[in-house]
Amino acid sequence: MGHAQNKDYSQRDYDAILRDGEELISTHCCFCGMQCGMNIRVRKEDQSVVGVEPRYDFPMNGGRLCPKGVAAYRQAEHQERILHPLIRKNGKLEQATWDEAMDLIVSKIQEIQGKHGKDAFGIYSGSSMTNEKCYLMGKFARIGLGTKNIDYNGRYCMSSASVGFNQSLGIDRGGTNPWSDIKFADVLLIAGSNTAECHPLSMPYIWGARDRGAKLIVVDPRQTKTALVADVHLNIRPGTDVALVNGLLHVMIKEDLIDQDFITNHTTGYEELKELVQSYNPAYVSEITGTAADKIITAARIFGQAKNGFAMFARGVEQHATGTDAVSNYVNLCLVTGKFGRKGSGVATFTGQGNGQGGREHGQKTDQLPGFRKITDPKAREYIAGVWGVDESEIPGPGLSAFEMLQSLGKEIKGLLLVCSNPIVSSPTVGDVGEYLKSLDFFVCMDFFLSESAELADVVLPSTVWIEDNGTMTNVEGRVLRVKGVDRTPGESKRDWKVICDIAERLGRGQYFQFDSPEDIFNELRLASKGGIADYYGITYEKLDKMQGVFWPCPTEESEGKPRLFEDLKFNFPDGKARILAFEYKGPNERTSKDFPIILTTGRVVFHYLSGNQTRRIDTLRNFCPDPYVEIHPKLAEKYNISNGETVKVSSPRGSIELVAKITKITREDMVFVPYHWGKSLAINHLTNPALEPKSKIPEFKVCAVKLEKIASSAGEMHG
Amino acid sequence: MDKVLYIDYERCIGCRACVIGCEECSGHDHLSRMFVDELNPGETVATSPTPCMHCVTPACAESCPVQAISIAADGTVLSASMEKCIGCKNCTYACPFGIPKVDDVKKVMYKCDMCYDRTSKGRPPMCASVCPTDTIRFVDQDDIKNDPPKPVQFKWDFGGTIIETRTVIGLPDTEEHRFGYREGDGVQS
Numbered sequence: 001m002g003h004a005q006n007k008d009y010s011q012r013d014y015d016a017i018l019r020d021g022e023e024l025i026s027t028h029c030c031f032c033g034m035q036c037g038m039n040i041r042v043r044k045e046d047q048s049v050v051g052v053e054p055r056y057d058f059p060m061n062g063g064r065l066c067p068k069g070v071a072a073y074r075q076a077e078h079q080e081r082i083l084h085p086l087i088r089k090n091g092k093l094e095q096a097t098w099d100e101a102m103d104l105i106v107s108k109i110q111e112i113q114g115k116h117g118k119d120a121f122g123i124y125s126g127s128s129m130t131n132e133k134c135y136l137m138g139k140f141a142r143i144g145l146g147t148k149n150i151d152y153n154g155r156y157c158m159s160s161a162s163v164g165f166n167q168s169l170g171i172d173r174g175g176t177n178p179w180s181d182i183k184f185a186d187v188l189l190i191a192g193s194n195t196a197e198c199h200p201l202s203m204p205y206i207w208g209a210r211d212r213g214a215k216l217i218v219v220d221p222r223q224t225k226t227a228l229v230a231d232v233h234l235n236i237r238p239g240t241d242v243a244l245v246n247g248l249l250h251v252m253i254k255e256d257l258i259d260q261d262f263i264t265n266h267t268t269g270y271e272e273l274k275e276l277v278q279s280y281n282p283a284y285v286s287e288i289t290g291t292a293a294d295k296i297i298t299a300a301r302i303f304g305q306a307k308n309g310f311a312m313f314a315r316g317v318e319q320h321a322t323g324t325d326a327v328s329n330y331v332n333l334c335l336v337t338g339k340f341g342r343k344g345s346g347v348a349t350f351t352g353q354g355n356g357q358g359g360r361e362h363g364q365k366t367d368q369l370p371g372f373r374k375i376t377d378p379k380a381r382e383y384i385a386g387v388w389g390v391d392e393s394e395i396p397g398p399g400l401s402a403f404e405m406l407q408s409l410g411k412e413i414k415g416l417l418l419v420c421s422n423p424i425v426s427s428p429t430v431g432d433v434g435e436y437l438k439s440l441d442f443f444v445c446m447d448f449f450l451s452e453s454a455e456l457a458d459v460v461l462p463s464t465v466w467i468e469d470n471g472t473m474t475n476v477e478g479r480v481l482r483v484k485g486v487d488r489t490p491g492e493s494k495r496d497w498k499v500i501c502d503i504a505e506r507l508g509r510g511q512y513f514q515f516d517s518p519e520d521i522f523n524e525l526r527l528a529s530k531g532g533i534a535d536y537y538g539i540t541y542e543k544l545d546k547m548q549g550v551f552w553p554c555p556t557e558e559s560e561g562k563p564r565l566f567e568d569l570k571f572n573f574p575d576g577k578a579r580i581l582a583f584e585y586k587g588p589n590e591r592t593s594k595d596f597p598i599i600l601t602t603g604r605v606v607f608h609y610l611s612g613n614q615t616r617r618i619d620t621l622r623n624f625c626p627d628p629y630v631e632i633h634p635k636l637a638e639k640y641n642i643s644n645g646e647t648v649k650v651s652s653p654r655g656s657i658e659l660v661a662k663i664t665k666i667t668r669e670d671m672v673f674v675p676y677h678w679g680k681s682l683a684i685n686h687l688t689n690p691a692l693e694p695k696s697k698i699p700e701f702k703v704c705a706v707k708l709e710k711i712a713s714s715a716g717e718m719h720g
Numbered sequence: 721m722d723k724v725l726y727i728d729y730e731r732c733i734g735c736r737a738c739v740i741g742c743e744e745c746s747g748h749d750h751l752s753r754m755f756v757d758e759l760n761p762g763e764t765v766a767t768s769p770t771p772c773m774h775c776v777t778p779a780c781a782e783s784c785p786v787q788a789i790s791i792a793a794d795g796t797v798l799s800a801s802m803e804k805c806i807g808c809k810n811c812t813y814a815c816p817f818g819i820p821k822v823d824d825v826k827k828v829m830y831k832c833d834m835c836y837d838r839t840s841k842g843r844p845p846m847c848a849s850v851c852p853t854d855t856i857r858f859v860d861q862d863d864i865k866n867d868p869p870k871p872v873q874f875k876w877d878f879g880g881t882i883i884e885t886r887t888v889i890g891l892p893d894t895e896e897h898r899f900g901y902r903e904g905d906g907v908q909s
Contacts, residue, residue, distance in 0.1 A: 014843050017841060051744050052744055054846075054849040063849050063850070064737075064850055064852045066852045067736050067740050070737050070740045070741045070744065070850055196735075196853070197733065200735055200737075200852035200853065203852060203853040204852070204853065204854050207853065207854065223764070225734065228765060229731075229899050606734075606735045606736075620743075624736055634762075663762055664762050664763075665763055665764070
């Protein structure tokens with residue numbers, strides 16, 4: 001049965017099948033934050049990766065996989081892998097040797113930093129990497145390069161949830177509870193998350209709760225696969241979450257569906273909230289959100305009356321100019337009803353990236369040091385300086401956040417190292433981002449496929465795919481787990497942590513980067529996180545194998561981690577009380593207008609991951625969803641005389657795109673939806689709004705104003 | 721233990737993990753035998769997977785002129801024997817569910833054999849192994865037919881001919897909407 005912490009999960013009682021001449025590598029998917037377990041089939045003879053075999057005994061998914069998971073292994077033998085370094089010569093990327101590439105990189109770093117100062121060389125990293133690599137990137141920036149300018153793509157993804165959890169609960173672990181707790185909820189309120197498509201392996205838990213009689217409330221402007229099976233679907237206008245939640249709170253307070261004892265003993269700030277939500281009556285909230293008042297009342301009653309329940313959310317709530325307000329407001333739903341610290345009660349954000357949780361804990365965020373320490377905290381700086389063996393003054397302060405960093409390329413920042421990200425697809429105003437990247441004096445990128453961003457680099461270094469390395473990831477629940485790989489590096493590819501250590505060596509900083517294995521790095525990470533909020537000190541590779549993952553915090557070697565937070569109802573503030581924060585509805589940064597009368601929202605489809613650099617290359621996934629499209633409600637389509645399958649032009653004040661119209665009743669009449677996984681002329685991020693959330697610095701991807709135009713001379717029309 | 725496929729399509733998210741997973745079974749030569757259909761495109765995102773229904777009296781096998789389609793001891797209707805199959809497509813036309821496909825290059829029929837390579841070793845077929853929402857399950861035949869968790873169907877009326885299948889379909893609740901399942905109302909504000 002395994003460790004007691006895994007008792008209520010989804011594992012199944014079957015063994016994997018081992019075929020003749022093969023071995024199985026027991027590892028995890030490289031895609032989303034669920035970190036589903038899988039076995040990779042490797043042919044012993046030549047170490048080639050030949051397939052996937054279910055890993056029935058892993059608690060989280062019990063062998064189940066989404067299509068991305070089933071197809072993930074097909075990256076390993078993919079013909080488009082970069083197998084040798086590339087250097088731009090006469091405008092073209094040409095094959096080069098590692099020595100040439102490394103000499104060039106090191107000389108450019110020295111040249112740029114010598115001329116413009118240390119901070120003129122920046123690092124833009126990612127959150128699909130192991131904890132070891134994320135930690136190493138933060139350390140390399142601060143004491144390898146000595147630059148303050150490192151930030152990562154999680155800024156676009158998890159940063160609002162992080163700020164929201166910290167300001168409300170004093171701690172940011174994306175799931176306060178083990179995922180198995182979802183089964184024991186009486187109500188699940190899922191907001192701004194198309195869980196079925198973006199985190200499919202959460203569905204057995206949601207159905208587990210449904211089978212026990214739980215109610216499901218889904219907040220989403222579209223009738224997604226998740227919303228389709230809800231008891232109440234609050235199809236709000238994008239960007240109106242704060243008002244909706246104020247409405248739910250209004251009804252719950254008015255009808256006394258709150259837990260006054262919990263509020264008094266374990267929270268502060270309730271009176272301000274009560275005062276503020278007084279004006280948010282259902283009729284008023286219905287007007288703002290465009291969803292019926294009676295549905296708001298029904299949802300509030302279901303949530304308020306339930307003993308146990310979860311408020312869960314994702315990018316639909318977070319990627320807004322008021323994203324942190326919305327996160328904290330959803331947390332308020334559980335605070336005023338006392339839904340914390342029990343089996344079946346808590347809050348969670350659906351972590352998008354593979355290591356969205358771990359990647360935001362150990363120092364690759366520009367304002368942070370390992371263990372969730374603040375880089376401005378003198379004590380934290382002192383401690384980390386001790387671990388690294390440097391003087392505290394050698395650690396730079398906070399630098400620029402991800403999008404601000406891109407905007408400063410060519411100005412404050414002259415050189416850039418890009419690792420594990422594809423910002424020219426994933427950033428707002430991607431056209432401008434291309435110009436920023438081109439204005440760099442020097443741009444080096446590490447990747448295993450030539451992404452749209454890598455295409456612009458001066459040097460491209462070939463790295464390995466995830467199953468060619470070892471390390472740890474931290475999943476959506478805060479469970480640290482082991483990723484294992486095949487011992488091979490195809491062509492001239494190298495593991496990126498080794499390359500970073502090598503660059504440090506060549507820069508004369510090698511003494512701080514003496515690592516022979518990911519486990520070496522992890523052992524330093526353990527020490528660096530010791531005493532921090534995300535404390536990994538007690539976690540060892542051995543313990544991870546034995547327990548099938550360990551939940552942080554795990555502060556001592558005897559500790560077995562903490563699957564469920566707040567069981568003692570002590571929140572992470574000196575007084576132990578959670579903060580109920582009150583927010584007026586401000587609305588999106590950009591409003592619709594006469595010229596741009598329709599709301600655009602963006603999102604994912606089940607077949608693709610983030611910028612699509614990996615999934616667009618896998619035939620079987622691409623075939624199911626080869627191109628982006630625009631979802632339009634029949635009534636809106638009628639207004640513009642647009643028929644299904646016709647190409648239409650969608651424009652915002654920042655750019656335009658031509659897309660095939662998909663006419664469907666699942667969307668609202670006042671909006672359109674476009675998935676964001678494509679680059680260049682197919683990138684919807686030409687249109688999205690770069691307005692940043694003031695606290696989290698997340699861009700407002702989820703709302704901007706657009707217009708629709710029928711393209712008059714389309715071939716479809718001419719030929720009937 | 722006689723196990724069959726149970727499809728609770730109310731839970732289907734249309735992700736096609738079953739379609740891709742099907743290719744991963746060692747006997748399947750990377751040719752998927754699984755189907756997923758959109759039930760009412762434009763109206764709803766509802767979808768449903770269709771594996772072979774494994775008829776108790778399979779029309780495909782009965783129509784085969786060369787007896788290439790065998791039935792395993794447990795009742796599984798196997799894919800055509802590579803040696804015997806002549807690619808005539810009789811089975812494709814005979815099947816009331818439209819399941820057998822013919823590889824036009826190899827001139828051989830292929831269809832769901834419930835991953836015989838796996839089920840003969842006591843493991844679930846790939847579709848039921850990977851399905852992320854438990855839409856497709858590998859369950860005891862007597863249990864699911866006699867004591868189902870919800871209304872099910874495994875007898876089908878084709879113009880007066882009743883066909884019983886080993887594969888069992890769970891019916892969505894479109895009367896009470898107990899799981900909120902609706903067919904194509906679009907978004908109600």
